[in-house]
Amino acid sequence: MAESAQAPELVYLVTGGCGFLGEHVVRMLLEREPRLRELRIFDLHLSPWLEELKTGPVQVTAIQGDVTQAQEVTAAVAGAHVVIHTAGLVDVFGRASPETIHKVNVWGTKNVIEACVQTGTQFLVYTSSMEVVGPNIKGHPFYRGNEDTPYEAVHKHPYPCSKALAEHLVLEANGRKVRGGLPLVTCALRPTGIYGEGHQIMRDFYRQGLRLGGRLFRAIPASVEHGRVYVGNVAWMHVLVARELEQRAALLGGQVYFCYDKSPYKSYEDFNMEFLGPCGLRLVGTRPLLPYWLLVLLAALNALLQWLLRPLLLYAPLLNPYTLAVANTTFTVSTNKAQRHFGYEPLFSWEESRTRTILWVQAMEGSAQ
Numbered sequence: 001m002a003e004s005a006q007a008p009e010l011v012y013l014v015t016g017g018c019g020f021l022g023e024h025v026v027r028m029l030l031e032r033e034p035r036l037r038e039l040r041i042f043d044l045h046l047s048p049w050l051e052e053l054k055t056g057p058v059q060v061t062a063i064q065g066d067v068t069q070a071q072e073v074t075a076a077v078a079g080a081h082v083v084i085h086t087a088g089l090v091d092v093f094g095r096a097s098p099e100t101i102h103k104v105n106v107w108g109t110k111n112v113i114e115a116c117v118q119t120g121t122q123f124l125v126y127t128s129s130m131e132v133v134g135p136n137i138k139g140h141p142f143y144r145g146n147e148d149t150p151y152e153a154v155h156k157h158p159y160p161c162s163k164a165l166a167e168h169l170v171l172e173a174n175g176r177k178v179r180g181g182l183p184l185v186t187c188a189l190r191p192t193g194i195y196g197e198g199h200q201i202m203r204d205f206y207r208q209g210l211r212l213g214g215r216l217f218r219a220i221p222a223s224v225e226h227g228r229v230y231v232g233n234v235a236w237m238h239v240l241v242a243r244e245l246e247q248r249a250a251l252l253g254g255q256v257y258f259c260y261d262k263s264p265y266k267s268y269e270d271f272n273m274e275f276l277g278p279c280g281l282r283l284v285g286t287r288p289l290l291p292y293w294l295l296v297l298l299a300a301l302n303a304l305l306q307w308l309l310r311p312l313l314l315y316a317p318l319l320n321p322y323t324l325a326v327a328n329t330t331f332t333v334s335t336n337k338a339q340r341h342f343g344y345e346p347l348f349s350w351e352e353s354r355t356r357t358i359l360w361v362q363a364m365e366g367s368a369q
């Protein structure tokens with residue numbers, strides 16, 4: 001993968017390339033990776049916007065496939081220089097079964113690793129999550145922590161469990177010999193809560209606010225801080241680390257990096273209001289309107305209803321015991337590891353990230369603007 005002033009030569013594969021983060025990674029690669037010859041986008045569901053990308057100078061190959069199917073993954077990986085594995089089942093609401101979450105996130109990742117080994121692909125970037133660390137089931141705060149901060153990472157929920165297992169597999173695979181005898185170089189990026197254009201939960205909060213006459217009601221104390229990171233910066237970090245993996249294999253191989261930028265530390269709800277406020281919504285209450293014990297009860301009730309209704313319909317509200325615990329626990333990172341190891345600086349300032357997100361909300365169908 002030596003730098004070349006001649007024709008672009010690299011083949012990249014992005015799994016989950018049609019998802020919220022995946023789309024930003026795909027577009028960022030096309031904009032900022034001049035050595036790209038072919039970009040393969042592998043996803044269970046291919047999006048229509050892929051078509052417009054096919055008219056550019058880079059060969060864009062859309063592959064409809066399932067990461068749980070080893071042969072499909074191997075076929076997609078064969079001949080790629082770099083794999084960015086973002087595909088995953090992001091479910092903390094009980095929409096999918098624990099088995100399905102495990103299958104997609106753990107077996108899917110295993111398939112990607114084995115495909116790299118079998119086909120001779122040497123560089124693998126995995127999209128992990130802050131959830132690999134915490135918040136843990138004991139609700140311990142993680143305050144301005146970094147990659148080396150001690151924390152009791154104990155999980156029960158299928159999503160963080162699956163992300164932790166998958167991350168472990170990826171890091172453990174670093175150094176394995178791939179076909180041809182060269183070592184596999186892997187690393188894992190751990191975004192905190194991602195926001196930006198295409199963020200489904202932001203969409204849900206916005207629509208809920210519109211239904212409630214332009215109001216949202218504070219449920220979580222403003223003092224509980226959440227780490228958030230703009231999707232464009234997360235994508236940029238993926239592109240940058242993928243580019244640097246060969247040159248700095250000894251330093252980056254087997255490492256984990258939190259994804260961070262200059263987004264302010266705020267409570268989940270106050271942070272969302274940075275975008276929803278300028279779009280006409282108001283957060284009612286300076287303190288939570290309901291006592292915490294009542295929220296715990298409602299969350300438990302939602303879990304019970306989900307279980308009771310499962311044979312008839314899928315009831316999966318935002319509030320459940322797990323999301324309440326995460327929303328109610330401080331989890332913020334403060335690190336410069338990515339800057340030290342591979343020169344990462346956020347591409348988008350907080351002001352730009354905020355403006356882009358606001359414009360996206362304003363353009364949403366049914367918007368109050």
Ligand SMILES: NC(=O)C1=CN([C@@H]2O[C@H](COP(=O)(O)OP(=O)(O)OC[C@H]3O[C@@H](n4cnc5c(N)ncnc54)[C@H](O)[C@@H]3O)[C@@H](O)[C@H]2O)C=CC1
Nearest residue numbers: 016018019020021043044066067086087088129191193194
């Ligand atoms: N959204 C967030 O706040 C965070 C997300 N992450 C991680 O980032 C990655 C991307 O997440 P998002 O973009 O938010 O989710 P998303 O759901 O928008 O994107 C995931 C993509 O993976 C695809 N996919 C799912 N199952 C698949 C399968 N069996 N085979 C092939 N493709 C499959 C989906 O079709 C989708 O396009 C995930 O690995 C997630 O764990 C990490 C931290 C925070």
Ligand SMILES: C[C@@H](CO)CCC[C@@H](C)[C@H]1CC[C@H]2[C@@H]3[C@H](O)CC4=CC(=O)CC[C@]4(C)[C@H]3CC[C@]12C
Nearest residue numbers: 090092129131192193219268318319323324326327
């Ligand atoms: C109690 C509700 C009252 O308004 C608020 C509920 C908000 C929750 C739905 C979100 C609060 C924190 C979010 C999670 C966090 O950003 C970390 C995540 C990382 C991931 O890898 C996947 C998504 C998520 C688990 C994210 C999911 C939504 C929240 C729990």
